Amino acid sequence: MRRAVLAVGLVVLSAFLAAVLFAGSPDRLPAGTTVAGFDVGGLEIAGATQALERRFDRLQRTPVRFVAGGRTFSYTASQLGVRQDWQGAVRSAAEAGGGFAPLRGLKRVQTRLFGTDVVPHVQAYPSVVRFAVDGVADAVDRPAVDAGLVRRGLRIAYTPARAGLRLDRARASATIVSALASLERGAPVRLPVSRTEPKVRREQLAEAALAARTAVSAPVTLQVGETRFRLPRWRLAQLLELPRGGETRVGLGGPKARQWLASLKSSVDLAPRDATFRVVSGGIELVPSRPGRTLDVAAARAAVEKAMLSGTSRVASVATSTTDPARTTAEAKAMGITGIVGSYTTTYGGTPGRLHNVQLVANLIDGALVAPGARFSFNETTGERNAAKGFEEAPVIINGELENGIGGGVCQVSTTVFNAAFEAGLSIEKRTNHALYISHYPLGRDATVNYPDLDLVFRNDTNRWILVRTFVGSGSLTVNLYGAPTGRRVETETAPLEVVGKVPWKRIDDDTMFKGQKVVEQFGAPPRRTSVTRRVYAPDGTLMYDTTWSSYYVGEPTVVRLGTKPRPKPVEPERPTTTAADEPEAPADTTVRRGTVPQTPRP
Template sequence: MRRGLLIGLGILTGSLLGWALLERYHHNRVFAGVQAAGVPVGGLTLEEATAKIAAATQNTTPPLLTLKAGDKTLEVSAAELGWQPDPRATAERAFAVGRTRLSERLAALRGQVRVPLVPRVDAAALEKRLQVIADKLEYPPTDARVVFQNGQYVVIPEKAGLKLDIEHAIETYIQHPTQSVLEFFPKSLTPRLTAAMLEPVAQRANELLRPVTLVYTEPHPVGSGKVHRRTLGIAEVASLLSVQDEIKVNATALRKILAQLAARHDRLPQDARYTLSPEGELVVRPEVDGWKMNQPETLKRLEVALLRPDLSEFGLTVVPKTAQVRAADLPKAENLQLLAEATTRYAGSSHERIANVHAAARNLDGYVVPAGGVFNFNQAIGDISLENGFKEALVISEGRTVKGVGGGVCQVSTTAFRALYQAGLPILERHQHAYRVRWYDPIVGYDAAVYQPYLNLRATNNTPGPMVVRTAFTQSSLTVQLYGIPDGRKVVVSQPTILSRTPHPPPQYIVDTSLRPGQIKQVDWAVDGFRTRITRTITHPDGRVSTDQLNSNYRPWQAVYQVGPQTPAPGDEVASR
């Protein structure tokens, strides 16, 4: 019996010693029998297990993941969402088997513990991809709206919007990357305007749909009292209304209709002016009074009237407009004296340029500026257009010399400017040309550019009486004379002082495929840049002396040639267009 006891004690001691040795061996190793990601890792260190799992899973096919948003689903590869195997985390989970529970260790020894592959998720890639998907699924709410259809206002119902909870989906997938379904929790977005809110608005708007007649009456005594009517139909009235959560008048559309009516029926006054009689004598052409719609006042009143369903006729505000210069205020032609005159020459100009000079000069001839009034060149010559007799000729536009309607009118504005300046009148607006123009030589810096509607020439008539402008022209010269009542002022205009001079750049050659090979056509001419100054000294009747300076700064200008294909340009680079 004693022997049996000793044998039992020996077996127990051996078992305990073996278990202790087994514990010591697996202190830094995975317990025997454990599998991870389908490969045995028992007996391996954490680093060895990690390496073995990495080798076994490097070609693992990512699982498919179903994205769900309400009743919509989308199947994607988990790799698109930043999913990838995590060999280290998988090895750590295998290493943890049996560390706290004996039953796990015994199960491992029996080969019953299989640790699944543990994935990890790239949070940045996940967020980026989910946001792209959400952008395709999300949509904003659509407000109900009132539209004009088939002669009446109707309400288009609202639609709720959809917003997905991206943050919650990201957090869920990062915590549970093994799941096969990832749900976006959709949130319905409520529209701001609903059909129930807009139905009363549409009903009120429909009450405003009636024909409205606009009445334009020529005022007495300047007009005959003639009445012009313009009826706006229902569709046109609807175009003048803006109907949403409230009803407003479309001021822009209404302003356009009023401008059309004004252009059709307004008669602007014509000032009295001097003109040549059939016998060639200077006589007074009487003024003609006119009338004009007061568009701001009419717009203000009509905006209110259109919102009154009972109103079907509206009288426009039309007011008389009297001429500023009246025949009774003009002295007899024989009493006018020459205040100043200027002459410029344009021999060699094209036929079109000469025609434009003559057209502008004819319109300027007889123009009267009342005492204290403003000489306005653009107003005096009228609209520079083909309809008004002007032709296309070379003009300076956007840094280039190009063809444009009215090329040559600056010959007239420059000549008029010199007369105004020499008469000692205050210059309110004058613009130099971009570069020195040869037609205005030999005096440099004594020109005035005009370009409707942006550039004008304006001066104040500060003489004691009205001033009349006379023009005389030939095929090569233009003279502008100013007649009025002299006040005894003496005016001296100096010769120009050249402050600086900048040489012009080399010519530019541009290939123009419309020209034949070897053909050269000059379209711009070289001229140096100049900074100039002219001084004007005025001795007033009371003996007071005043001076002012006319400064000009002209850019250097290069010659530009258009050349046909394969045309050599000596010493210069050929640019293509």
């Protein structure tokens, strides 16, 4: 027993002495210590750090070759900003072999026997590393290619499947940084690349290939109503969409098919046409309505695809839908528009703007329809006459004076409409004469309008519709009212144009003329009035209307320009030696710009 205890004691003592013997200096790293695979055993801490730094400095610009997908790429540590914390690694190695002498000795014995490698902390520029990895991926990555079908003329062939490659970017980044941080440069480093398999292989396309060959095997007949179209094989080949993107289906599709379907719709579609009326020599005739037709594109595509994929029935019947017109032929006949019930023509001229406005507003009322018992309103039919609608400036009467304004010339049309309704014997509910007398309009039968306050309104008091048509010539305007001829008789009495006052006078002071000088700029006209009485008789002689329209026209002033500039003082001549008779004083200067009593320009 004592011998055993003694033996154990000797062993412990021997171990203690060995630990003390191998403890060494705490300022030196234990033998068997490596940092990043580099032997630093026995070196002082500062010396080991310097040795590592010198070693890495020599390798910073030495490239490391990387291999991926059969391609080689080279990078250096300095390019990617790779750097290690050598001082921290050495300090960690020292701490692993440190402590009190006996304990330190035991640790160092273990390090000497089994070795210790310290991996330093590594840093790099993340964006630069990412850029490098992206470059490798761009060169290496290759998507898998599915097996497919291709058309060569009218022949359908297979395209082979092909596996793809994909770089594992996360693992590749770590591998590149680790290799550049190493203190060794040797064989190329392989980067992690995985293989990607195609989704569709040739055997999966056998059914699609058979369908594609059937599609182009014979023509297809397309039937739209009574019309038949023939789609030849080459056209069917253009419309055929072969499998792609992992699909295995064959059908009608693709840009060519969409273009063809749009063209088919354009040729098949027919807009509905309302029944309308056409002016002919001596009257008017009915133009029948026509129903519309619309192609159902989705149904047409399905029908053609079904026929082209069929080996037996290669006829595609395409359905269309019918669109009814807003006014049928029967409805138009029931309107009873068979002839002219009233017509009037006026002549016109003036500035280009006025001529343009006459044509524009005539087009706005052309084709207006007035139901039995309904009112025709000039303002409601044309809407506001403004520049946005294309109206231009022309002479127009504003507050009893002739000025330029938007829409000058519109009253030419309203006056013509009034007279057409007047001659038709229709009920006229609103009419206003112009402020100034206009000689080229029928006496007392002019009609002015101004949106929205002054309107021209007549009522269709017949039992049939009335159609308003306008016809604009180079210098004349005709308005016809078409409906069912009424047989009414219209008698008219027009009172003479009567002067009811003096010509107004307007003075304008002119400081460019001397006092006493006078110029007549414009001769005016007196205020005048007239009236028109219309009696309308039914075919049986019954008096329907006995209406008088009175018109009052304001006077147009004579405009006189008077000088206000003082005259210069006369220079007195030298007195003669003999007495001369007194000469009479010269009269004041008067100038008259001669003219005639004005005819108001056409508004």
